Amino acid sequence: MxxxxxxxxxxxxxxxxxSQAHIMAAATRAFEGEGLATPARAAVLGCVGLSLPVLMARIAPEADAGLQARLIAGYRQGYGDLRAEGAEDLxxxxxxxxxxxxxxxxxxxxxxxxxxxxxxxxxxxxxxxxxxxxxxxxxxxxxxxxxxxxxxxxxxxxxxxxxxxxxxxxxxxxxxxxxxxxxxxxxxxxxxxxxxxxxxxxxxxxxxxxxxxxxxxxxxxxxxxxx
The missing domain is CATH 3.40.50.1000 (HAD superfamily/HAD-like)
Structure with a gap:
């Protein structure tokens, strides 16, 4: 060598x-917070690795810019809240x-x-x-x-x-x-x-x-x- x-x-x-459980739980909180159904698990996990704005644009392409921004903020909030709630094992x-x-x-x-x-x-x-x-x-x-x-x-x-x-x-x-x-x-x-x-x-x-x-x-x- x-x-x-x-x-x-x-x-x-x-x-x-x-981190799939953590990702899906955060996505669920984001979409439910906007009164929307969470996209299919395969769709969300298939985009993992992309930056969050790019990921969200792919899993919610019909959302306008304002809704996209709220979903991104909701995901970040949900991810952090889950961690604060002791969900580190996710x-x-x-x-x-x-x-x-x-x-x-x-x-x-x-x-x-x-x-x-x-x-x-x-x-x-x-x-x-x-x-x-x-x-x-x-x-x-x-x-x-x-x-x-x-x-x-x-x-x-x-x-x-x-x-x-x-x-x-x-x-x-x-x-x-x-x-x-x-x-x-x-x-x-x-x-x-x-x-x-x-x-x-x-x-x-x-x-x-x-x-x-x-x-x-x-x-x-x-x-x-x-x-």
Missing amino acids: SSRPRLVIFDVDGTLVD SPLYPGARDALDALAGRDDVLLAVATGKSRRGMAHLIAQHGLEGMFQSIQTADDHPSKPSPEMLRACLVETGVDARDATILGDTAFDMEMGRNAGVHALGVTWGYHDKNRLFQGGASEIIDDFTGVIPALERRWRLQ
């Missing part, structure tokens, strides 16, 4: 944490995620980062919830960048860590993550335990797909041995 540092960039919702780490993070963080030749559709506040809460302080050398959120699949979050990770795109991998569960990787010239590794199936991941540009967290480090090492 090269002595160059490697960068592993993680998506969050659907990749590191199983966003657990996926099995094996912590072990993989700890193993990668313990290596001198690997840096870790995050590229997420979450807000800065939401990501800060998640880090505190799971004791991940100091784990990531770069944290990029939807507050500071265009929505995926724009490459801007990944480019910011590369700049902050000083790693070349050829030495970086994005790990994600959606085609949006895979497309973001392709747009940034970053190797894209898809996972099946999140919100998009294998076909969508491959169509998005995944070079390989894994089925559980025990496969993450072997897949990365296979990639690194080829370089």
Whole structure:
């Protein structure tokens, strides 16, 4: 393996944490607060990873600008209220995620980062919830960048860590993550335990797909041995 540092960039919702219950509960509060039926679960979860305004435009395309704004505000309020009500267990780490993070963080030749559709506040809460302080050398959120699949979050990770795109991998569960990787010239590794199936991941540009967290480090090492 090269002595160059490697960068592993993680998506969050659907990749590191199983937040579907939290997402659906917040969406339900937002839509019910406006007297509307909540969109189908598959429609909501299929858009996870996009920035909230983009997600809301996709799941409620008939809503005018005013209603869109209220739904976005209602979702954010609902998400925060659920957290304040003690619903932290609505966003657990996926099995094996912590072990993989700890193993990668313990290596001198690997840096870790995050590229997420979450807000800065939401990501800060998640880090505190799971004791991940100091784990990531770069944290990029939807507050500071265009929505995926724009490459801007990944480019910011590369700049902050000083790693070349050829030495970086994005790990994600959606085609949006895979497309973001392709747009940034970053190797894209898809996972099946999140919100998009294998076909969508491959169509998005995944070079390989894994089925559980025990496969993450072997897949990365296979990639690194080829370089």
